Amino acid sequence: MTQPLNGMCVVEIGDSIAGSACTKTFSDYGARVIKVEPFSGNKIRRMPPFKGDIPDINGGAYHLAFDTGKESIIVDYSSNSGLEVLDRLYQLSDLVIFDTTVEKTKKLRSMINGVKYPSTVSITPHGMSGPFQDRLENDMSILAWTTRMYRNSMENMSPLRNAPGSTLVQIGHTAAAVAVGIYWGHQHDQIRRDAEVAGVEAILGNVDTGFVSWIFTGNLPERIGGQLKTRYPTGIYPCKDGYVILSANEEPWFSRLCHAIGHPEILEDERFTKDRENNWHAFMEYLGPYLDQHDKNYIFTHLQEHGVMVAPVLNASDLLDDPQAKARKSFVKIDSAIGEHFLAGAPFHLNKMNDKSFKLESAPKLGEHTNTLLKELDYSKEEIIALFRAKIIG
Helix, strand or coil: CCCCCCCCEEEEEECCHHHHHHHHHHHHCCCEEEEEECCCCCHHHHCCCEHHHCCCCCCEHHHHHHCCCCEEEEECCCCHHHHHHHHHHHHHCCEEEEECCHHHHHHHHCCCCCCCCCEEEEEECCCCCCCCCCCCCCHHHHHHHCCHHHHCECCCCCECCCCCCHHHHHHHHHHHHHHHHHHHHHHHHCCCCEEEEEHHHHHHCCHHHCHHHHHHHCCCCCCCCCECCCCCCEEEEEECCEEEEEECCCCCHHHHHHHHCCCHHHHHCHHHHCCHHHCHHHHHHHHHHHHHHCCHHHHHHHHHHCCCCEEECCCHHHHHHCHHHHHHCCEEEEEECCEEEEEECCCCCCCCCCCCCCCCCCCCCCCCCHHHHHHHCCCCHHHHHHHHHCCCEC
16 A cells, blocks of 8 residues: 655754654655764664663664654765755755754755755744744753643642653654645645744643633633542542543533442532532542452443543553554564564554555664665765765765
8 A cells, every 4th residue: 555655755854852753754654754864873862761771873762763764864964065965865855854953954944945945844942033042942841831831730749741752742743744734735836835843832732731721711720630639530540550540520420430339329419419629538438449449451441331431541561462552553563773672653544554554664773874865866986985084974
């Protein structure tokens, strides 16, 4: 089966997870992705964990996960000869994704000008204009800027961060959506476009920030980490072997839950019919024993049978045995620089996609495709040797 972006070529020049996550989306959909790297390799290659805690430029977990199916070329573009290599890559491609400093992005993007060049998307923390344009951020500090860290916290406790890297992945996916849009436009009207994605704006516009409710009500949203004590049971609750997440504070789910745990009398108790927001501890005298006696998979199955919104909180070791993941073939065995291991597959299925129609390719070794790409860019053997000796390529 032909993937929808077969025949498309994307050049990635980046330093963080955001750019790698963005272009992985294109790789999953069948596009050719060329990753331009310095001699030291993209920063994502140095991000742990590593197998056996042994650092490996080709074996970092984030590199293996987010650089699948890409090609790697080493270019020192601080020199004119290196910029010439980039210029030829630009003309080979349909789209260029930048994920580096504003200064560097502006310089490299300025070379792209004319109908024969591709459209571009630039990813930066605060955009490429304004007083904060040169600020450097990480996934945690971006969360702080966007109010999501405040909202993701427990009452009377410090704000909580999201899982490491998750914010940058979301920014990358936002950039991918923008990128495919301007690529489509370029294909249809032959107008090239330069789009900017500011990480803070990408996260701030998400419904989870609480900004929408605040702008209309003037009230800060409840801090929803853990459990809500006034609108319950909503949030994460411990059970016999771990945790489950419940969302049963409204009808008909509250009534269904009371019947499911064997306490329909709660529905006639004035503590819960007239003053529920002040009686969370009393309610837990009914729900607590049920949770303590059962494991998360039983609770999930049992409460789902009663129409209650519930899910088990899985940890990483649970994933490969999850029956839904097995049925969907959500995880793919792959042979990479560290040997055989599993990775998350593409987050979509196309027309009954099976193992033969989608194959997750391993992430490239550093500079693995340099020589092949330079030949494709019409460099002669002698020119390639000269570039290598001058330490322009590697």
